[in-house]
């Protein structure tokens with residue numbers, strides 16, 4: 582890869598909630614990049630997003646955008662099932678990619694991506710596990726790395742969304758939401774997740790019919806830690822993500838979100854973010870800037886295709902545990918040398 586002094590030309594694939602927000606971010610927040618193409622199977626949506634950006638072309642096919650001369654790099658923000666085809670096309674053009682989570686929805690397709698990248702011989706993909714770029718999670722990782730708290734023994738996570746979007750299923754609580762705790766566990770502890778157990782209380786009366794919400798998910802890791810995740814996507818009151826790591830000599834906790842506390846009329850309190858775009862705005866900004874900076878230096882950083890594959894395998898174990906009950910072991914292939922294996 583060569584160093585690029587000029588602004589990186591980025592194609593954004595998928596111009597829905599995340600893609601349109603990334604277009605705005607690159608144009609208004611990120612330095613060193615500009616959006617040169619957008620792609621959406623919905624041609625009108627692509628055109629209306631492209632119209633907001635000078636010199637940006639609109640496409641309905643990722644391949645035509647990636648073939649354009651002013652496209653140096655790609656952000657994939659289409660739905661998960663479309664990621665594999667877009668990633669493989671990006672590899673054909675040897676383009677760097679920031680791929681929103683999931684890398685792909687199943688471990689078999691994720692492994693095909695890992696294998697294709699391995700054949701290229703160099704990393705091209707950063708996966709959009711943005712919590713690694715959140716200021717609080719970064720502090721948590723830093724404090725664990727000092728060793729002052731001792732060895733991590735347990736992690737307690739709470740992941741709450743105000744309401745699930747239309748069309749959600751019980752499996753999506755694992756595949757779309759708990760996927761972040763899977764990545765955070767592997768990243769914070771440096772362990773692989775070896776088994777998953779999903780417990781299911783009587784669903785909330787506010788959950789859409791047929792959806793098992795909330796769920797209580799347990800991970801076991803190869804470093805001997807136990808991790809629990811409460812996932813509750815129709816909690817009603819807001820968007821809340823919290824993590825507490827219990828170590829041998831102390832604990833560290835993030836996500837209380839008490840940026841400002843008011844005292845008035847005999848009460849104290851603060852506000853709760855309403856969605857991930859609000860809660861993690863700084864993390865998305867830092868993630869995209871880190872990707873642009875690394876790409877312009879000719880490097881690839883952040884969560885890798887291997888991380889995307891490992892998380893997909895944990896998701897599969899979680900969905901099996903949800904469906905059949907009990908503890909399900911996670912099966913991973915050997916880690917290729919490209920990813921430090």
Ligand SMILES: NC(=O)c1ccc[n+]([C@@H]2O[C@H](COP(=O)([O-])OP(=O)(O)OC[C@H]3O[C@@H](n4cnc5c(N)ncnc54)[C@H](O)[C@@H]3O)[C@@H](O)[C@H]2O)c1
Pocket residue numbers: 594595596597598599600620621622623626643657658659660661663681682683709710711757857
């Ligand atoms: N990191 C996070 O916190 C986070 C948050 C939300 C969503 N996501 C991920 O971002 C991705 C997009 O999610 P979203 O909420 O923006 O979805 P969305 O439904 O709002 O937008 C998806 C867009 O992609 C388009 N599309 C569908 N198939 C396509 C294809 N083959 N090629 C090009 N465009 C296609 C759709 O027409 C739509 O405009 C998903 O992978 C999702 O899991 C990540």
Ligand SMILES: O[C@H]1[C@H](O)[C@@H](O)[C@H](O)[C@@H](O)[C@H]1O
Pocket residue numbers: 742757758761814857
């Ligand atoms: O796709 C979203 C996104 O990944 C959010 O970060 C998560 O909190 C939501 O639960 C999920 O639906």
